[in-house]
Amino acid sequence: MMTILRTIFILTLVLTSGYNSFSQKKKKKKKPQVNIERVQFLTDEEKVEVDHYFLEGEKYFLLQDFSKAMTAFQKVLDLDPKNAAAHYKIGQIYSENNDMNKALPHAIFAKNYNPKNKYYYLLVTHVQTSLGDLNAAEKTYAEMLANVSGTENYLFELAAVQLYQKKYDAALASYQSAEDHFGPMEEITIQKQQIYLKTNRLDLAIHEGKQLVDLYPNEPSHALSLAQMMLSNDKYEEAEQFILSKVDHYQNNERLYIFLSEAYGKQKKYAKAIEVLEVPFASTTLDLTRKIRTMAGYLAMLPNEELNEPLLRLSEKLVETHPNSYQALAMTGDLYYNINNRPKGREYYLKAVEIDGSNYNIWQNILSLDLEMEDYDAVIEHSEKAIENFPNQATLYYFGGTAYLIKKDYENALKTFNAGKAYAARDANMKSLFHGQLGDAYNSIGDHNKSDEAYEIALDAKPDNDHVLNNYSYFLSLRKKDLDKAFEMSSKLVRDYPENSTYLDTHAWVLYMMGDFQGAEKNLKQALLYEPSATIIEHYGDALFQLGKIDEAIIQWKTARDMAEDTTTLDKKIADKQLYE
Template sequence: MKRSYIHKSVLFSILLLCMMLIGGGSAYSQKKKKKKSEKASETVVLSEEQVTELEHYFLEGEKYFILGDRQKAYSFFEKVLELDSDNAAANYKLGQILLENRELNKALPFANRSVELSPKNKFYYLQLANIQTTIGQLEAAEKTYFSLVENVEGTENHLFELAAIQLYQKKYDDAIVTYNLAETKLGTMEEIYQQRQQIYLKQNKLDLAIDEGKRLVGLYPNEKSHVLNLGRIMISNDRLTEAKEFLEESVKVNPDEEELFILLAEVYRKNGDPEKALQSLKVPFGSSSVDLNAKIRTLAGYLGMLPNEKLNDPLMVLGEILVGTHPDSYQALAMIGDLHYNVQEKEQARSYYLKAVKIDGSNFNIWQNILSLDMDLRDYDGAIDHANLALETFPNQSSLYYFSGTAYLIKKDYENAIKTFNTGKAYTARDNNMKSLFHGQLGDAYNSMGDHEKSDASYEAALKAKPDNDHVLNNYSYFLSLRKKDLEKAKLMSGKIVKAYPENPTYLDTHAWVLYMMEDYEGAAKYLKMALDFDPSAVIVEHYGDALFQLGRIDEALVQWKRARELSSDDSTNLETLDKKIASRQLYE
């Protein structure tokens, strides 16, 4: 039969650990041990044989514990307690096994007993505190940590655990007392000042928090994080005068510390001196070590102030510095694009946006900005090209098809417009607003091609998706009136948008034209006159003259036609008809 054995190093570990545990508890070096009975006050004396047996059980328990057989280990430690119920080390080990098995309520009595029996062993306290914290007995854990520090030398560092438990319970004053005690016992420590500062902030004791911050800066002058943190605390709590003095002095001492200039700029901005703020930002913006996102966030804070004659140029200077420092950053290029856009420099904005997507085309918002600018600049070919480029990365984005299709529609390339809209609408299934927009544009395209059946069907689909789509209500009702079809329906639709937008001259003109086609000339004249109050354009003026003519007010109609003639450009398409009306004092439709 093979003999079982334990490796010498394992045995040495067992013996070493036993000595450590026993050191704070029972002494097995004696051949006899006095033991107080739990049931009586008399002293029980262990025989030499019992002492030997007890030591054997303990070593066996420790051996199996190290080997990972917790069940056998537990049984041996139980045998230790059968011989000596006041054995602190065995109580500790049983508590340890139960703790590892997550049987915390069972572990607690053993942990308590080990501390009672050996109040100078720090490991017993730590086990007890661990169990108490885990099961939520936080006040008991506080007492355990405090007793540990009071009774065991060299354990003052555990005051930090005590303070953490107090903070968790929001016992802020108690935590302050604990940190003060830690400072008394351990001396000056960064962590103590930092924690006290955070507590004072939670308590809204701002003066005390700032005082702690100043102590940190004084004690650790080379630690820039303390300076920055104190500056941020002052700024976030609107202590701007104090922050200004502190940061201006700090930048004198640390002229190369870029982040200080960012904070100082924020103080200037909040104090209503944005020009001085922008001047301060030149230092950090010219540094590649300052976080790019921090710079971008800073510039973004000024976008809402634009356009502004005093800020436009300084901001552009910063934007150029930003791009010069980060030439390969699409975010930097997009940011200066935003600056140009906000001062209405659309060509320049688009140029920077295009440079940005050339570096990284994964930002969908930048593509949308480009396409919006294409449409604003009436560069419809550019819109089509850029939409196609964006679709290579974002093939499922319906808005890209919308931009492209609209550009084709404006170019009167109706076939490509219809093809694009039909492709794009497949990606609008869950977005009724976009679905309505696509069908509305299809309605316009089909109408322009003379396919009224498909046009009407598209408009109906658009209104089904969004019944209050004002663009569709206007165009659908107007085109029906031109065809003199479903005029009652056209009247309902145009009346709906006039009610919703009573100051929109285009909608007023459409409603008037529907009434005109229904031979309600009084109503038409009424709404056309209302439209003229908001937009005295040649078209509306001419329509008003037509309505007046139908009412038999020919002289008044002639005045309006002549007025329309003066307002019309020389290349107006209806100029010849208007001239005939004036010359013959007759209506030509």
Template sequence: MNFPFHIPSLARYLAFAMCILLLSQGASAQRKNRRNDKSKSSKNELSEEKRTELDHYFLEGEKFYILKDYVKSYMFFERALEIDPQNAAAHYKIAEIFNAEGDLAKSLPYATNARNLDPDNKFYYLYLASVQTSLGELDQAEITYSDLVQNIPGTENYLFDLAAVQIYQKKYPEAIASYEQAEKALGPMEEISVQKQHVYLKENNLDEAIREGNKLIQLNPDEESYVMTQAKILLSNERLTEAEAFLNEQIKTRKKNESLYIMLSEVYRKQGKTVEALNALQVPFESSSVDVTAKIRTLAGYLGMLPDQQLNEPLLALAGTLVETHPDSYQALAMTGDLYYNLGKLKEAREYYLQTLTLDGSNFNVWQNILNIDMELQDYDAVIKHTELAMESFPNQASLYYYNGTAHLINKDYQGAVQSFNAGKVYAASDANLNSLFYGQLGDAYNSLGDHSKSDAAYEAALKSKPDNDHVLNNYSYFLSLRKKDLEKAKAMSSKLVKDYPTNPTYLDTHAWVLYMMKDYEGAVKYLEEAIKYDSGAVIIEHYGDALFQSGKIDEAVTQWKRARDLVEDSSTLDKKIADRQLYE
């Protein structure tokens, strides 16, 4: 009998205690009618006086148990056992007392006695199994549950507890047998099939797990979770052909279940059917209930597959659907911009990035992408416009001033370039590389303005921050050579360049021109011949011709000038050199 031992008042306790007596006596009468002498309560053999004394001790024990005075409670139940050692209820109560005091080891023998003395009381089995489980004696708990189901009719529902204990012990075949016994006694049940499927998966018995999954769907075809679980099992275990057929069949009656389409897409992706995988995503992408972040993450996963001509159309279709479904998501617009950028559609990418900024102008990465596209498109007016807009939100970002100044420099607005570089260099001061870049560009701008002293100072500052700045070493040495100033210094810089970059035609040409200005024409010819191996452009070829002329090789010089003339639009200077067979500098 399962006694509720937590009554909050003595008044309720007295009423409850009377109930205990009546139930105890009723149970004794029932056992007397059902069983022989072995089952009879020894209480029936007591004198009236002993029975009264026993009832008194039992009630007192109950009272102090409710009051949580376990010492006194234990004392009275022990007295009860002195009168009737075979009293199952007293053994049970002492077991509960030890349990309440946290001493399960002492509780166990009394719980065992209670069950043995009254093997028809299912609650004694359950309590014993609970104590055994708590003590980690799972094999004994398994026996107790098994005996309960076998000995007491109507307890088949405890087969679930038996199976749980068996699963914990990894006795999977025994657990399956318990569930099948429950199914035989209780009929087909979803819970049984769910549990059997879990066990089969633990055993890695996929065929049986799938069979139980199909049974679950047949038992309750409207339960979406069973369908999803079945699909996940097939997918996660690489049963791709079966998964494809199963998902397509389920989609026929569940056309709005986005998750099925997502899993079907994953099946196609694993099969290498990338276009089909993308097409399957249209339904979930059209749904506003599917998380936009998940959609973006999915699209991003396909960007790594580009370039692939067959993927362009389905990817762009998905991106369009993404933006239509989530028009207020700057992440969706940015992702679409990324897609167009990866496909080389720069103008379209820039348009989506600009739309992104109308929703959230605080994403510096998007500004960076726009500026990169502006530079790739050589749209320097756009660079100036967009950097000025970006500076409103990010006035301390050095790169914005660098882009802005570079665009002014390319547009030959040298004063504007100087202004931008000077304004931005303060934000680059802590970064040696960036600081060197700013001063390098500033040197180019001042040189174009003819302010050589400031140009030289800027180049010196650039090299102080980064001595191996190849752009500065090249330009500084070249401009010095044109001015025929500090040629030894120019030679030292250009020599470093050709040593570090022996195949760079621009650097080889610069070094050659420094040597040319130093009247080392043979050296100039040597490096120009090397430069032509990597770049046969008009400037290098003309320089080669000039060096040959100075070396006294007039015919060869004219031949090179003719080659250079064929590569330029304005050939007036070259025509004069060729016609007069004379060098004009």
């Protein structure tokens, strides 16, 4: 209890200082600073009562019994209506109860009665800001700063209120006053810098940023903020020069090198931009995803002789720093792929799936490279491994089945395509691709009924599947079956692809089988303008022979023989001057 009473006594001395100050002014016969009534004279007995009730109010206020505290302070005002300290405490109680409209007149009365007490001003500003009257709060802060010495630290609150009202020049003046009083400070410089940015005075903002860097030379965050500001405002050359002046001081600061790389990149100095990334890429603290995203930005520029080597060194640094990251290995695979080093790209993709085989896109990249490199054994091996991870992905079965088909392992091709076609059923394009390959495989083993059935399903799913239209019509022509249907399909092909030599050859052969040798000759001659092959040239010779142009036919057969791998039939045709189909 002694502690509470002692605290109350001390607070009373502070809060009632307004009364004493007024009395001193009265004795010195100075004019009051505010236009209010003079305090009534109290008897000694009344003064004792005032002190008693005030102490009671303070006690209950400290105990947060605001109802009893209010009663006590109101009794003080009954005896002494001009008691500034009591008005202040009543204002505080209303404020604590969030009744700001009732708090405001008491707070203002206390402040006006004793314009030298900063706590009275602060209560007024608190109530005014709570009521949203920031303009009034600004004036109250300014009044306090003018009337109460030692309150210069509230220049920051004044500036904050001005900033909230977007009175930027007024806020700048307040911060400048604070700087004049306290000297250069981090908070002041940062706030001035932000105001300059908001008001599009970039040069002044940069100037403040440089001052901040000079004031705190061992704090890299300020240099980083300034560099970022320059970059964000397209000051790329200035950012480059500033960062270069600081990289030795902030050695191995990875973010600074990233900003330097950005400055170079924005100026299209791409090789330099990549080279300076070696420092952050060697760091294990920099987020791997960010490194990969940065590298990915350069892949679209490849191949590029200027960038190939710097990017390869960067990728080596990436893998060296993150040897167990499948993302780092896959990104390196992407890099090699984009500089046309397919084997090396596949090597890194394979390393990536050894660590984590759960990324479907990497498996697709591997299989695409296998096919591109015509490594069909690898296609089969890798598609099977991929299917272990993704058994419901139709594309994987398509890769594997196609490799078997190319290797003429028709049994496994059919097995693979039939296993995967169920997963392709919902996608019309994929369904057509699967059944097109099934048609080829069945045709190769002589099961023409299943082959035709598969082709029909493929065309039903995708009527413009040019691969199926070509093979189906060609195989029908070889069997001299449904030639009208074959003609319809091959005619569509040459309409849609008038410069495709393979499709022109197919259409010509359908015409040939229908006995239209002139039509066949015409289309074959057209095909020879684009991509002449041994087969097309041989077919052209056959058409010429049927038209009675024997010598011309033999010339074409000889040309075909020089290009063909198997010349048995051509040799007989040439030797016997006779057709063998």
